[in-house]
Amino acid sequence: MDYNQPTKNFQKEVAEQCIRYLSIDGVIFGFHQNQLNVLLLRWKGTNEWCLPGGFIRKTESVDEAAERVMQERTGLNELFLQQFHVFGAVVRYDQDAVWRKINLNVDADSWSERTISIGYYALVEHSKVVPTPDFLTEECRWWPLDEVPGLLFDHNHIIEVATRALRRQLNDQPISHLLPESFTIPELQRLHETILGHPLDARNFYKKMMASGTLERLTERRAGTPHKAPYLYRFTRSESQA
């Protein structure tokens, strides 16, 4: 498929309206069937995948640019976003090799010779997302974190750094955004275990969560479970971010 005329226009538009040398990359995490997933895009006419991303308009803040990109790819009006790292190496990946893989003619006049990318991760409720490709891509879908293929650019590295950041920030981040409004303690434990990558002791986990003062027990219980129906909980407050 020839998509080079629209991409030429796109490159010109970016060069005029956006901040040269800078981009946004987004690692959108969802939690489903005890797996952490990330949202990936497949480039038109190829089998090459990458993260959602975009550029920062001169008239918008960096956070607004990130929100715009993530909202467009998820269909969500509100989502929890966290800056986690700036990828600022002079050579982040082999540009020519990437352009060849996706059959892209890059206009050297309007395109910058390097791109510094500001990484954001988003925590979203899996079931609410409507994965939506952009005009350069033809597929947008969830991939389990441990099955992510070799990606374009340095996007595997970006996912790795995002996952480490999420793991480190597990106790101060509003991971409630990854869960439906109400959930059981074992469900919350699965989420923690999935992010950390190792099992946790159920009794200690329960104690720690109760001591945190962030959970409220509801009067309803989870229906349709084979054993005694477990209580449902919800978070009492949305935690603040930096």
Next chain:
Amino acid sequence: MDYNQPTKNFQKEVAEQCIRYLSIDGVIFGFHQNQLNVLLLRWKGTNEWCLPGGFIRKTESVDEAAERVMQERTGLNELFLQQFHVFGAVVRYDQDAVWRKINLNVDADSWSERTISIGYYALVEHSKVVPTPDFLTEECRWWPLDEVPGLLFDHNHIIEVATRALRRQLNDQPISHLLPESFTIPELQRLHETILGHPLDARNFYKKMMASGTLERLTERRAGTPHKAPYLYRFTRSESQA
């Protein structure tokens, strides 16, 4: 003092060699006499203070730019640096008001209409630093964190965000960089208390530190103390960063 000719040359140089729209700001933390200090610069011919900062050359990575700036201001060849936040609002501060305060004629052709700043903090051993002004400033010195005056740009806000990040990362960061090679447990506790802003229980702190597996007790003890000489410790490994 007229420093406008050199600053004109500087602006031209930055416009040619550096990445437009982007800057680095550095919050350099030192720990001295149970106080957390930050390194500030005073602009030539004024009583206006700000953080050390600079621009990213097209040929260097963002990390290299940050290292260069921090090394120049501290005289240290190696220092522990951590990216903590990108300040990307469209209007971060009143530019004209800042230029007036420091009597700077800004060349609108070579200067960008907004600047996105990548914040780094550095953890340094206070006694090893040789505070060194740059060519725009005439004084560089430590300020206790709780006595920092109203600063130029949005630098009070940047310090606030850096301090929150340091506090949050207290347990995974190599805060060993803020201490001399060997130290007593009470000295380490003072550092934690200073960063957190509240006292800690000595017995629990001791237990937690011993359980962390990061400390090694030396055979020497701290000399010159009025009571029984306490043991000296050091960190056994340098912790990794993202």
